[in-house]
Amino acid sequence: MRIKPVRERNPVAVAVVGLVVLALIGLGAYRVDSLPFTGGGTTYSADFTESAGLSEGDEVRVAGVKVGEVTGVSLDGPKVKVSFKVKDVWIGNSSTVGIAIKTLLGEKYLAVDPLGNAPQDPHERIRASRTTSPYDVTQAFNGLGETIGEIDTEQLAKSFETISATFKDSPPDVKSAADGLSALSKTVSERDAQLATLLKGSKQLTKTLANKKSSFETLLEDGNLLLGEIQARRDSIHLLLTGTKNLGTQLTGLVQDNNKQLGPTLDSLGRVTAVLVKNRKSLDKVLSLAGSYSRLVGNTLGSGRWFDNYVCGVVPKEYVPAGTPAGPECKPPKQQGGR
Structure with a gap:
């Protein structure tokens, strides 16, 4: 059976098939984690x-x-459904799941403790x-600040004083407890402004840390890169020191x-120097x-290719013929100019 070449087929049909194949490839690349061979994994759900x-x-x-990730958080009636x-x-039928705090900046993760004698049914x-669920300190402080702000501290102090007066004839232990409550109410009333300022500052600090989360993460990542580079260069530094x-x-x-x-040479050099x-x-x-x-030799040889000298007293006086006029006294000429 002869297969019909592509160039002889309908170009519109070929284009449509090609677009469908490209769409399937793109969808498969986007959902690669869900494919049975390349991705996989088991999805469970839990109520919080x-x-x-x-x-x-x-x-x-x-x-x-790390063994997986949270795939969904949604409200299901009065409970929160978390899919992961x-x-x-292996997840057992008695496994416990908890939301834990990952960082001081409030990031969370899901901690699973695999317990049980049989596997957990993914559909259950x-x-x-x-x-x-974790105890959120930030929310607790915010709630405490709002609650204290709504309390009428003066009325609270009067209430405690009334209680103390009511129990003044009670046994010593009860009276001491009432007096302590009265003193506590006065202290809270006096420190109302300071407590409000403290809680307001704590709330502002929490917001600042939350806004600077990316900066802290970048700082930690850069520190990790620096340590990694030092570790990578460890062998080179070791070779340099060695x-x-x-x-x-x-x-x-x-x-x-x-x-x-060198010893005798240095000794001889020392003697020469001495x-x-x-x-x-x-x-x-x-x-x-x-x-x-050196200057006279230069004057002698500096006139050209000859010697410029003055010879005096070559012939002794006793050999000079009689009647020869006496010349000047035999003295070397004075140096003049460059000669």
């Missing part, structure tokens, strides 16, 4: 009394190890009796090997005379 800030995409951990997917981990929701140590060892050996030759120092005046005199000598 409150979400406690848990959101979709948060981690799911077993014994501190895990992979390659984990009851609220097997789930727990090479420096070996160089010092080689130089020490070189000095020790040549110590017998002789030169001892004859310093003579050397200064020789150098000064050498300067004049």
Whole structure:
């Protein structure tokens, strides 16, 4: 059977089939985690009394190890339904699930404690009796601040004073307790403004930390990168220090090997230096005379390719013929100019 080439087929049908295939490939890439071979995992659900800030995409951990992520948080009547997917981990029919605090900035994760003698049915929701939510300190402070702000502290103090007066004839233990409550009410009344300011500041600090969460994360990530780079360069630094140590060892050996030759040489050099120092005046005199000598030699040879000299007293006086007029006294000429 002959297969019809693509170029002979209807181009509209080929284009439609190609678009459908591309759409299926894109959908498969987007839902790769849900595919049976490339993704996978089992999805469970649990009931919570409150979400406690848990959101979709948060981690799911077993014994501190990430095994999945939260896939959904929704309200289901008076309870909160939390769906999560895990992979390659066993969840028992008595497993407990809790929302735990991940960081000081309020991030959460889902902690699973796999218990039970049979696997948990994925279609059966984990009851609220097997789930727990964290105690949110931030919300507690905010609620405390709002509650204290609504309390009439003066009326509260009067109420405690009335109670104390009512129990004044009671046994000593009851009277002491009432007096203590009265003193407590007065203290709260006097410190009302300070408590309000403190709680207001705590609320502002919480908001600031929440707004700066990305900056803290960036700082921690940069510190992690720095430590990783130092660790990566550890071998190079180790080789540098080792090479420096070996160089010092080689130089020490070189000095020790040549110590017998360098010692006599340095001693001889010291003796020569001592002789030169001892004859310093003579050397200064020789150098000064050498300067004049060099100047005369330069004058002699500086006129051209001949010697410019003055010869006096070559013929003795007794050999001079009689009657020869006496010349001037034999003295060397005076130096003039450059000659």
